[in-house]
Amino acid sequence: MNKKIWLSSPHMGGFEKEFIDEAFETNWIAPLGPNVNGFEEDLQNFLNTDNAAALSSGTAALHLALILLNIKKDDEVLVSSFTFSASVNPIVYQYAVPVLIDSEKDSWNMDPELLENAIKDRLKKGKKPKAIIVVHLYGMPAKMDEIDKIAEKYDIPLIEDAAESLGSRYKGKATGTFGTFGIFSFNGNKIITTSGGGALVSKNKEMIEKARFLATQARDNAPHYQHSHIGYNYRMSNIVAGIGRGQMKILNKRIEQRRKINSIYVQKLGSQNGITFLKEPDSDFFSNYWLTTILIDEKIFGKTLLDIQSTLAEHNIETRPLWKPMHLQPVFKDYPKYINGTSEAFFNTGLCLPSGSNLLPEEQNKIIELILS
Numbered sequence: 001m002n003k004k005i006w007l008s009s010p011h012m013g014g015f016e017k018e019f020i021d022e023a024f025e026t027n028w029i030a031p032l033g034p035n036v037n038g039f040e041e042d043l044q045n046f047l048n049t050d051n052a053a054a055l056s057s058g059t060a061a062l063h064l065a066l067i068l069l070n071i072k073k074d075d076e077v078l079v080s081s082f083t084f085s086a087s088v089n090p091i092v093y094q095y096a097v098p099v100l101i102d103s104e105k106d107s108w109n110m111d112p113e114l115l116e117n118a119i120k121d122r123l124k125k126g127k128k129p130k131a132i133i134v135v136h137l138y139g140m141p142a143k144m145d146e147i148d149k150i151a152e153k154y155d156i157p158l159i160e161d162a163a164e165s166l167g168s169r170y171k172g173k174a175t176g177t178f179g180t181f182g183i184f185s186f187n188g189n190k191i192i193t194t195s196g197g198g199a200l201v202s203k204n205k206e207m208i209e210k211a212r213f214l215a216t217q218a219r220d221n222a223p224h225y226q227h228s229h230i231g232y233n234y235r236m237s238n239i240v241a242g243i244g245r246g247q248m249k250i251l252n253k254r255i256e257q258r259r260k261i262n263s264i265y266v267q268k269l270g271s272q273n274g275i276t277f278l279k280e281p282d283s284d285f286f287s288n289y290w291l292t293t294i295l296i297d298e299k300i301f302g303k304t305l306l307d308i309q310s311t312l313a314e315h316n317i318e319t320r321p322l323w324k325p326m327h328l329q330p331v332f333k334d335y336p337k338y339i340n341g342t343s344e345a346f347f348n349t350g351l352c353l354p355s356g357s358n359l360l361p362e363e364q365n366k367i368i369e370l371i372l373s
Helices: 016-025 034-047 058-068 089-093 112-124 144-153 205-215 238-248 251-269 305-314 342-349 361-372
Strands: 051-055 076-080 097-101 131-135 158-161 181-185 198-202 275-277 292-296 350-353
Touching: 016 034, 016 238, 034 051, 034 198, 034 238, 051 058, 051 205, 058 089, 058 158, 058 181, 058 198, 058 205, 076 112, 089 097, 097 112, 112 144, 131 144, 144 158, 198 205, 238 251, 251 275, 251 292, 251 361, 292 342, 305 350, 305 361, 342 350
Parallel strands: 076 097, 076 131, 131 158, 158 181
Antiparallel strands: 051 198, 181 198, 275 292, 292 350
16 A cells, blocks of 8 residues: 555644653643743744734634624624635534625635625625624635725624634735734644644734633632633643644744645646646735645546546545535525635535645655646
8 A cells, every 4th residue: 555645744843842841841731831822922923913812723713703702693794605614613603693705716715796795785684794704715815905995894893714824925914914803723734733723813912811711711810710701611732832832933944845835736737728726816915825726627637526536545645625615515505695606616626635744746746647647
């Protein structure tokens, strides 16, 4: 059996063990400690933002953002349809209503025109949306100028789901730092990992302090255990944060490696008739290219998506279809939606290729040769 080539596996840089060993030596095995504070500072410095809370997952970060925005039962939240379910699940945790917005073809992210149409339509129905969640898909920034202007025009708080886009920038500014809140994920398959983990960032210091409070079971400042709010066990642990601190030291290198992998795929497959890539629409966009994604026109290319997947799978190479849009998911299909057919077309013709920063040149060449063959 050939060695497995993964889609995007964890890639340690060697610094992680120093922080973990230090935690063991100083007995900081308790949930909070110096690594958590240090990791938050590292994130703030990298993102050029003032406030970050290290949490147990990106999903936890998004859930807390909705709680802090006072999203309640039957409130409506506008959200990208072309995404992973974790972008939508926390809305339902709050018994609120996701309103699903389709994509535009340049960045594959939320279509600003559809977004404004949806807001106007919800207002006509007497329901002003309480938040917008825009996703930066596969590391590609959304059209933030347009989306930000719409959010401001209608006075709707904006949350950025930057789970896949750490290190990506729009007009030189880090994704996750445009809105009221930004959320990040450090799951095992992300550009850097803490095994499992996430973060919530905001310009608002008070909001982040409250997020930390809620994430540690909302224990009041009292000599005994006293609780005036519902709390959550959402804080990142000191050991996990140590992995994150080590990973932050090589984040810029990981971005460079993913971008190089993407450029090699584009160089060697981009001229092939019937294959197109998700590319930066113009110089305003800088993607970390977390995953390299292709669209296959089977009439031109002569093979189907399934043909390519099956061939690669036979050689123990992991690929993955693009996200199935949320408006096509059984659990979300009955929620309001504003659809133009873009994300469904991408889902039917798109594939994620192995893109991990630890992908070897000979492994990438093998993938390319198998697709061309």
